[in-house]
Amino acid sequence: MNGLFPLTPSRDKYRMKANNKGFCEECPAGLLGEVLTMNHIKIVKKGNLQETKERDCRECQTSCQSACKTSCTVGNQLCRQEEKP
Amino acid sequence: MVKKDVHLFACRDMKLVYDVNSGSLHQVDEPAAEAIELLLQGCAIQEVTASLTERFSRETVQEVLVEIQSLKEESLLFSAPLARHDPGVSSYPLKALCLLLSQDCNLSCRYCFARDEKTRDVLLMPLEVGRRAVDFLLESDSGRHREIDFFGGEPLLNFPVFKEIVAYAKKEARARGIELTFTLTTNALLCTEEIVGFLNREAISVVLSLDGRPAVHDAMRQDSRGRGSYRSALQNIRRLLEERDYRNYYIRGTITKHNLDFSRDVEPLLKQGFDSLSLEPVVASPGEDYALEAADLPQMEREYERLLDLFLDHQAAGKPFLFYHFLVDLEKGPCLYKRLSGCGAGREYLAVAADGSLYPCHQFSGRDEYCMGSIMDEEPLQENARVEALYEAARIQRECAECWARYLCGFGCAAAVLTQTGGLEMNDFLSCALQKMRLEKALYLQANQS
Numbered sequence: 001m002n003g004l005f006p007l008t009p010s011r012d013k014y015r016m017k018a019n020n021k022g023f024c025e026e027c028p029a030g031l032l033g034e035v036l037t038m039n040h041i042k043i044v045k046k047g048n049l050q051e052t053k054e055r056d057c058r059e060c061q062t063s064c065q066s067a068c069k070t071s072c073t074v075g076n077q078l079c080r081q082e083e084k085p
Numbered sequence: 086m087v088k089k090d091v092h093l094f095a096c097r098d099m100k101l102v103y104d105v106n107s108g109s110l111h112q113v114d115e116p117a118a119e120a121i122e123l124l125l126q127g128c129a130i131q132e133v134t135a136s137l138t139e140r141f142s143r144e145t146v147q148e149v150l151v152e153i154q155s156l157k158e159e160s161l162l163f164s165a166p167l168a169r170h171d172p173g174v175s176s177y178p179l180k181a182l183c184l185l186l187s188q189d190c191n192l193s194c195r196y197c198f199a200r201d202e203k204t205r206d207v208l209l210m211p212l213e214v215g216r217r218a219v220d221f222l223l224e225s226d227s228g229r230h231r232e233i234d235f236f237g238g239e240p241l242l243n244f245p246v247f248k249e250i251v252a253y254a255k256k257e258a259r260a261r262g263i264e265l266t267f268t269l270t271t272n273a274l275l276c277t278e279e280i281v282g283f284l285n286r287e288a289i290s291v292v293l294s295l296d297g298r299p300a301v302h303d304a305m306r307q308d309s310r311g312r313g314s315y316r317s318a319l320q321n322i323r324r325l326l327e328e329r330d331y332r333n334y335y336i337r338g339t340i341t342k343h344n345l346d347f348s349r350d351v352e353p354l355l356k357q358g359f360d361s362l363s364l365e366p367v368v369a370s371p372g373e374d375y376a377l378e379a380a381d382l383p384q385m386e387r388e389y390e391r392l393l394d395l396f397l398d399h400q401a402a403g404k405p406f407l408f409y410h411f412l413v414d415l416e417k418g419p420c421l422y423k424r425l426s427g428c429g430a431g432r433e434y435l436a437v438a439a440d441g442s443l444y445p446c447h448q449f450s451g452r453d454e455y456c457m458g459s460i461m462d463e464e465p466l467q468e469n470a471r472v473e474a475l476y477e478a479a480r481i482q483r484e485c486a487e488c489w490a491r492y493l494c495g496f497g498c499a500a501a502v503l504t505q506t507g508g509l510e511m512n513d514f515l516s517c518a519l520q521k522m523r524l525e526k527a528l529y530l531q532a533n534q535s
Contacts, residue, residue: 038152039148039152040113040114040116040117040145040148040149040152041102041111041112041113041114041117041149041152041153041156041162042111042112042113042532043109043110043111043156043161044101044109044110044111044112044531044532044535045108045109045110045415045416045531045535046109046161046415047104047108047109047110047415047416048107048108048416048417049107049108049167049421049424049492
């Protein structure tokens, strides 16, 4: 395991996490085939910043007006990435 | 692991963790919060385990660490730092223009950043300037979407030209297959039946200036004879919005030293039936009597808390309203490019003054050292090292790089920094503090509603 923590949880106590994906295939604790219930951390939102590094902004409809007039920050603007029908 | 990459904070009954480099948000319980805090302090896993097992069961500690680990492996917590990815000024396509249609105004608002513009030689934008600006925007190689914002002064003082520009821009955009959207920022005092009909017929979004309580509004938003404008503005705004079914608008108020209890300005707006609101902290030189200062932050924090209460109460009562600073889209928000391009001023967005001069944004109009050319010239856009410096300022390089909110704030407003600090070398502490304050509440709402 190349993880951060050298964990060795006992098999009967830990269930591998579902994390909105249903069944987890890669258990960081080496518990393949089990499901971890997240008892202590609830994922509220999965951000996708890591996946947006190379996006072509030519089709993006994010407002490019300066932030203050509509009282929004860049991060607060809703990016309507889907094409309109 | 450093604090700039993971922001652990408490808001009301929740402990929340914002993972900066992925944009993910998690709600955590006490042992998880403590573990994350220790990791952020640089503790080794053995130290974390030892510390936590003093207060929590060994089983709990193990669970917490497995959960943290699993999130890390999914790049949802302690995710890898994003490399700064700035393609440079020339790579940002122009997508939006602000047309300062009229640099004259029928009001003399005390806090207006453009109040000195009334002395310019050209106060009303000639049609030819507007048409050249439209051509310039549509000729930009920037895809299918463009925006034009009509601003002032009071843009409706130049209504005949406004109408002509909209008609011309629509015709040209249609011919080029470009989707063009319009916004108008107005005090609404000139909204006659004809103008209301035009705005609604042409689907022009509106930002309407109204400060909430009548006394607050009238103390700042006065005509040249010192008379308040609240009653007329409210009457016209209601008529305008009723005829568009309260869609595509923002009521925009301003927070100054004189209305630090600004949640009280939201209440009357809600009672009037307005449900799309924004309140902006005033941009003012430190010497102005209405300027905000660091000492006001505690009260402002309490007011944002009250606003959060109002928000939740209205939501629970089935009467939700929209408050712009409480909006944040973590899953479909802007891409990294956009976040690193700041607010867009001088890059994707330019302002055209009434005489055709180009500026990074409307707030720079009149600051000649930031002029970027003229729309009337054969080559309208000229390089201006000062504009490029807006994004190279030490504040962005240094302070922002260490801030957890760096992918959510667009590096703040350079014009505000200039006004409030006199330079670009440092950040405007107050604006940053307010931004982070609001963001924490916006993130809390995400968790509260999930």
